[in-house]
Amino acid sequence: MGLGASAPPGSTSVSMPKDKSKPGSLLIKGGHLIDPAANIDAPMDVLLRDGRVAEIALPNKIRGSADEKFDARGLIVAPGFIDLHVHLREPGQGYKETIVTGTEAAAAGGFTSVCTMPNTTPVVDTPEWVAWQRQAERGGVVNVFPVAAATRASRGAVLTDFAALRRAGAVGVTDDGKPILDDEIMRAALLLGADVNLAVVQHAEDTRITENCSMHEGPTSFRLGLRAMSSIAEASIVDRDVRLAQRIPGSRLHVAHLSTADALKAVRRGKRGNAKASVTCEVTPHHFTLLDQDVGEYNTNCKMNPPLRSAADREAILVALADGTVDAIATDHAPHATHEKEVEFDRAAFGVTGLETALALAITKLHREQKIRLTRIVELFTAGPARVFNLPGKGRLKEGFDADIVLVDLKRKTRIRPESFLSRAKYSPFENMHVQGLVHTTLVGGTVVFQDGEIVGKHGSGRIVKRGLRG
Numbered sequence: 112m113g114l115g116a117s118a119p120p121g122s123t124s125v126s127m128p129k130d131k132s133k134p135g136s137l138l139i140k141g142g143h144l145i146d147p148a149a150n151i152d153a154p155m156d157v158l159l160r161d162g163r164v165a166e167i168a169l170p171n172k173i174r175g176s177a178d179e180k181f182d183a184r185g186l187i188v189a190p191g192f193i194d195l196h197v198h199l200r201e202p203g204q205g206y207k208e209t210i211v212t213g214t215e216a217a218a219a220g221g222f223t224s225v226c227t228m229p230n231t232t233p234v235v236d237t238p239e240w241v242a243w244q245r246q247a248e249r250g251g252v253v254n255v256f257p258v259a260a261a262t263r264a265s266r267g268a269v270l271t272d273f274a275a276l277r278r279a280g281a282v283g284v285t286d287d288g289k290p291i292l293d294d295e296i297m298r299a300a301l302l303l304g305a306d307v308n309l310a311v312v313q314h315a316e317d318t319r320i321t322e323n324c325s326m327h328e329g330p331t332s333f334r335l336g337l338r339a340m341s342s343i344a345e346a347s348i349v350d351r352d353v354r355l356a357q358r359i360p361g362s363r364l365h366v367a368h369l370s371t372a373d374a375l376k377a378v379r380r381g382k383r384g385n386a387k388a389s390v391t392c393e394v395t396p397h398h399f400t401l402l403d404q405d406v407g408e409y410n411t412n413c414k415m416n417p418p419l420r421s422a423a424d425r426e427a428i429l430v431a432l433a434d435g436t437v438d439a440i441a442t443d444h445a446p447h448a449t450h451e452k453e454v455e456f457d458r459a460a461f462g463v464t465g466l467e468t469a470l471a472l473a474i475t476k477l478h479r480e481q482k483i484r485l486t487r488i489v490e491l492f493t494a495g496p497a498r499v500f501n502l503p504g505k506g507r508l509k510e511g512f513d514a515d516i517v518l519v520d521l522k523r524k525t526r527i528r529p530e531s532f533l534s535r536a537k538y539s540p541f542e543n544m545h546v547q548g549l550v551h552t553t554l555v556g557g558t559v560v561f562q563d564g565e566i567v568g569k570h571g572s573g574r575i576v577k578r579g580l581r582g
């Protein structure tokens with residue numbers, strides 16, 4: 112039941128228990144609410160109680176009372192962002208990132224939920240490891256939703272136990288980092304996914320033709336003399352997957368970090384086709400911002416997989432972001448240690464940081480330059496991703512939904528400074544870029560976890576940082 116509905120009607124002074132394990136109640140007042148799922152783009156006040164949304168009303172019309180008030184004048188209030196594709200690197204690779212540092216970076220970027228990829232050491236292919244990633248002892252400051260391996264050790268040969276993984280808390284399955292290449296295994300994964308209602312997330316790359324390649328095939332790879340991958344390597348896998356999915360009623364295919372115009376065409380076919388299968392896709396901020404030529408003189412910060420593509424590919428992505436074909440912006444935050452990036456280009460690790468720059472890039476590149484509406488951008492960070500993985504209580508601000516909220520200062524201009532990242536990985540292809548839009552405050556379950564540039568609390572700690580009413 113929605114908490115607002117359980118409050119006595121017309122009550123003005125609800126006495127809150129002073130139990131420190133409870134977040135209590137907080138009134139966010141004077142902000143501009145954007146909640147695409149509810150079609151709201153207007154000044155609204157929001158009352159949070161016991162970790163959930165209790166009431167949403169026009170300015171000064173909230174009926175319930177609150178322990179604390181938060182002055183949100185001049186700020187956008189939106190559902191907390193959801194990132195469908197991050198690498199938190201635990202278990203096993205804590206020298207690159209940990210669940211603590213990765214979720215702190217997420218909070219700084221306005222993300223209240225992150226879906227973590229299973230290509231860790233060991234690979235997350237059992238219910239035990241899924242449960243381990245979700246344990247409170249891991250110290251995550253935002254919600255962590257594991258995406259488990261689709262095949263044992265992600266070797267692409269034997270499917271994992273999807274039902275057991277789902278019961279342990281997995282929200283999807285993938286062999287990310289690698290594709291599921293074999294037609295029969297992919298078909299079986301989509302069938303089993305349909306059975307247990309899990310999305311199969313494909314890292315679309317025909318690795319039979321991309322071996323030892325380190326960037327996109329084009330004039331830049333030719334000039335630099337680097338082995339390069341053609342866009343066909345991505346599009347052919349997406350095309351095959353869409354055809355497989357469409358023959359399996361109830362199947363859910365999700366294309367990770369889509370980067371090419373041709374792969375988009377296949378996704379469009381999948382979305383237009385019969386409604387028996389769900390075909391969704393995500394794109395990354397680096398693919399809508401940068402081009403293969405930004406690799407410049409072997410800049411390893413621009414080395415990621417899929418690689419930065421051509422201007423035509425980026426143009427197609429921008430169109431698809433605006434027209435609704437793309438379901439979510441996902442960062443593919445893939446941190447590495449400095450010694451893994453500061454080496455020769457063809458030996459450097461693939462991967463970019465993304466959690467702390469995604470929103471500013473979306474506002475700067477998509478909203479200000481491309482004139483994509485803010486409501487659509489917020490949808491790509493909230494309701495869109497929540498739909499892809501069926502995350503209940505997430506992605507919108509409705510009575511009874513989780514009090515996961517981000518407050519954004521749209522006007523604040525900044526320069527991207529990787530040395531100030533909360534992520535362990537202090538590098539970025541966007542270093543020194545001037546951007547607009549800053550995450551002011553992030554709340555998870557009604558608790559302020561990030562504010563004014565620093566981590567201030569932990570989800571469930573009951574700590575609410577008060578920002579006194581101004582004036």
Ligand SMILES: [Zn+2]
Nearest residue numbers: 287288314367
């Ligand atoms: Zn991938």
